Amino acid sequence: MEISNCTRLLRRLLCGGKQAPWRTLCRRRGDCAAAALLYRKHGDPARVLRCESVQLPRLQERSVLVKMLAAPINPADINMVQGVYAILPDLPAVGGNEGVAQVLEVGSQVSSLKAGDRVIPRDAGLGTWRTAAVFGEDSLLPVPKDIPLLAAATLGVNPCTAARMLSDFEDLKAGDSVIQNAANSGVGQAVIQIAAARGIRTINVVRDRPDFEQLSARLRTIGASHVVKEETLRSPQMKDLFKTCPRPRLALNAVGGKSATELLRHLQNGGTLVTYGGMAKQPVTVPVSALIFKDLKVRGFWVTQWKRDHAQNEGSVNEMLAQLCALIREGKLSAPACTEVPLQDFREALERSMQPYTSTKQILVM
Incomplete structure (x- = not known):
């Protein structure tokens, strides 16, 4: 569907921003529709994604009608559309794994949510690049309405990844340090802020770029202790850094x-x-000496798997989200630098999100 057609579709389906037409239509006829970024085959997202009208299923006892508010474009979203991610939804599928929505109506047996609540996906593969959806109650998690919209839209993946990695592998104390590459990424910025809130120093590695000084200043503003270029890791400057x-x-x-x-x-x-x-897209090479003489440990982490492993222990998930939301309220954790893009301009957002040296996250707003 061409962009102009997508724009007209959105105007028709969004009902002028009002909630009532959706409710009435779904209740009376069960055939309301939403605009969605759909792909019917894997490939280049710019080529295979189309803005289409999708019918919403009738509201069932344990389902929830939501209006999507905002949804980011993450690397995992791109990989999923390309067909190279660890989990792939059945085709055709709606793109997007993360975002925030407002509950419009709930089924008769729904007990954990009510109209007006804000929610985020519990797991990957839900398909968030759309204006509205009917999801199962157990596929959503409530989030407070008093945190900023963009913080809520980007809460479920990057901050959760950062929080778990800072807590689950080493018993870090105030004064300890962490080193990370891709420090300007969404996860990297969350690591900086969460670590700073705990008194943990961060050594942040980024690729050299024309705006390195501006990027370095921005990362320091959110709590980075040190910002260095990739090339610096192989220079004597690191010895000076480790003196302090x-x-x-x-x-x-x-x-x-x-x-x-x-x-x-x-x-x-x-x-x-x-x-x-x-x-x-290169393997991690571990020198034998690092294992024998330094006894270093090499691990992997995937937040989707962590959430699935803790699906029966909602307390751990809710506790993590509560801690992150508390940091947001205290001004210690904010969304990464974002560019808000109307859903109908998704192709521009996709192009920008895949450019090298990208320092802002593209957020689709509905």
Whole structure:
């Protein structure tokens, strides 16, 4: 569907921003529709995604009608559309794994949610790039309405990933340090802020770029202790850095290849390298000496699997979200730099999200 057609479709389906037409239509006829970014085959997102009208199913006893408010474009979303992610929904599928929605109506047996609540997806693969949807009650998690919209829209993936990695692999105390690459990513910015709130220093590695000084200043503004270029990891400057900062016990790798190996070199004995991404599309190479003489540990982390492993223990998930929301209220955790893009302009947002040296997250707003 062309962009102009998508715009007309959105105007027709959004009902002028009012909630009542959706409620009335679904209750009387059970055939209301939503605009959605749909893909019927895997491939280049710019080519396979189309803005289409999708029929919403009739509201069932344990289902929830929601209006999507905002949804980010994350690397995992791109990989899923490309068909190269660990989990792939059945086709045709709606893109997007993260976002925030408002509950419009609930089924007669729904007990945990009510109209007016804000919710985020419990798991990946829900399909958030759409104006409205009917989801099962157990596929949604409530979030407070008093946190900013963009913070809520980006809460479920990056901050959760950062929080778990900072807590689950090393017993970090105030004064300890963490080193990470891709520090300007959504996860990287969350790591900086959560660590700063705990008194943990961060050594933040980013690729060299024309606006390095501006990026460095921005990361320091949100709590970064040190910001260095990839090339600096292999220079004598690191010895000077470690005169005032302890060697890190934890390294967080989203890149792979040589970058990951350099992180390993700077860990203190017994430290842990956690890999949660592979942007370089190169393997993590671990020197034998790092394992034998430094007793370093090499682990992986995927927040989707963590959530699934804790699906029967809602207390741990709710506690994590409550802690993150508390940091947001206190002004200690904010959404990454974002660019809000109307849903009908999704192609522009996709193009920007896949450009190198991207420093802002694209957020689709409905």
